[in-house]
Amino acid sequence: MKTSKTPRRSGLFALILCAVVAPSLGCAAQPACRKGPKDDITVGARTAGEAVKTGATTAVEGVKTAGETVGAWLQGGSEPAKEKWNEGKKETKETAKDGSKEVKKEADVPPCD
Numbered sequence: 001m002k003t004s005k006t007p008r009r010s011g012l013f014a015l016i017l018c019a020v021v022a023p024s025l026g027c028a029a030q031p032a033c034r035k036g037p038k039d040d041i042t043v044g045a046r047t048a049g050e051a052v053k054t055g056a057t058t059a060v061e062g063v064k065t066a067g068e069t070v071g072a073w074l075q076g077g078s079e080p081a082k083e084k085w086n087e088g089k090k091e092t093k094e095t096a097k098d099g100s101k102e103v104k105k106e107a108d109v110p111p112c113d
Contacts, residue, residue: 050106054099064088069084069085069088
């Protein structure tokens, strides 16, 4: 007997879609606790969405740092470039830490008793 994988694929698609779209739409408030599989999926999707957002924001900071470093190197040599790199490194690290806190907040929904 052949079974269809369509429900599984559509469920996965829905999870990915919610993870990408939910943070930008401002979905319903985070539940106080997870009551079952439906809430588990919601929390997982919100956590994944926040992680994607954090990764993208951190990547942008890294690219800005690289660009500013190259500009500083072209204008003044290696010493200004090193200063720009260290400044950018701090900013990127702070951005990643802030995003990490948001991801943990989304993921920290305990199961209901």
